Amino acid sequence: MIAPVARAPVVVPPAAAKVAREFEALFIAQMLRSAHAAGLADDPLAGKDTGFRDMQDQQLAASIAAQSPLGVARLLAVRK
Structure with a gap:
């Protein structure tokens, strides 16, 4: 039997992690x-000014990316 290879922990610079989280929030907003x-x-704001909906979507996307991320940020942050 082959022993599993131990991997060193990946150190992600804080700036790269921040940019990756922001990208994930943009992806979720889209x-x-x-x-x-x-x-x-059913959308109660259908046909009305979408400015409020856009702001709401951006906040919701940022919250989702911070609290229960999809994994896009993690994949981007560890790419070399």
């Missing part, structure tokens, strides 16, 4: 915009 455009659920 997914939310696409969901709104597709009409996947």
